[in-house]
Amino acid sequence: EPEVTQTPSHQVTQMGQEVILRCVPISNHLYFYWYRQILGQKVEFLVSFYNNEISEKSEIFDDQFSVERPDGSNFTLKIRSTKLEDSAMYFCASSGQGGGNTEAFFGQGTRLTVV
Amino acid sequence: KNEVEQSPQNLTAQEGEFITINCSYSVGISALHWLQQHPGGGIVSLFMLSSGKKKHGRLIATINIQEKHSSLHITASHPRDSAVYICAVFPNSGGGADGLTFGKGTHLIIQP
Numbered sequence: 001e002p003e004v005t006q007t008p009s010h011q012v013t014q015m016g017q018e019v020i021l022r023c024v025p026i027s028n029h030l031y032f033y034w035y036r037q038i039l040g041q042k043v044e045f046l047v048s049f050y051n052n053e054i055s056e057k058s059e060i061f062d063d064q065f066s067v068e069r070p071d072g073s074n075f076t077l078k079i080r081s082t083k084l085e086d087s088a089m090y091f092c093a094s095s096g097q098g099g100g101n102t103e104a105f106f107g108q109g110t111r112l113t114v115v
Numbered sequence: 116k117n118e119v120e121q122s123p124q125n126l127t128a129q130e131g132e133f134i135t136i137n138c139s140y141s142v143g144i145s146a147l148h149w150l151q152q153h154p155g156g157g158i159v160s161l162f163m164l165s166s167g168k169k170k171h172g173r174l175i176a177t178i179n180i181q182e183k184h185s186s187l188h189i190t191a192s193h194p195r196d197s198a199v200y201i202c203a204v205f206p207n208s209g210g211g212a213d214g215l216t217f218g219k220g221t222h223l224i225i226q227p
Binding site for chain 2: 041
């Protein structure tokens with residue numbers, strides 16, 4: 001069964017460092033998403049990506065964040081200068097169509113800990 | 116602003132009981148998703164609904180678009196059903212690639 005894979009599963013980084021979270025979406029999917037979940041809180045939308053550009057982003061997705069699809073298979077989330085409050089589980093998701101009328105497939109998540 | 120409310124927040128039941136989890140949302144949507152999150156954190160999609168009812172094994176999901184309400188039912192519950200169940204919606208904002216808006220989840224524990 002096709003699946004979304006994320007690496008690493010857990011990353012510890014020092015405050016102020018740059019981190020790159022990696023995702024391999026399902027191969028024939030066209031819409032890609034990053035979500036985050038701070039411990040004990042609900043999952044929040046960060047950004048959606050389609051046709052090699054950002055389609056939509058939330059207030060959380062400020063200038064410290066960027067996304068890229070560097071090689072047609074990977075989909076990355078970069079945080080330029082991490083803050084303690086960036087500690088969260090980050091989920092990548094992909095779907096074959098936009099608009100929500102299709103199943104979203106989620107990765108297992110990357111737990112980011114900023115110390 | 117789109118709000119997604121789930122009830123109950125926590126539910127403990129005995130094995131075999133019929134479980135109902137409710138979800139209400141405040142804006143027009145193109146679809147509603149029910150997701151399952153296990154203690155390890157991974158999220159699995161259970162259902163995507165835009166109308167009516169869907170059934171998969173012991174799980175049933177219904178949606179009433181006019182009332183902006185959905186329910187997830189589990190029949191003959193089992194301890195392996197213990198997880199957080201999350202309702203999430205795609206708003207009808209016309210963007211086509213908007214992200215999901217999530218509820219806080221319902222933490223379900225099924226005791227043997």
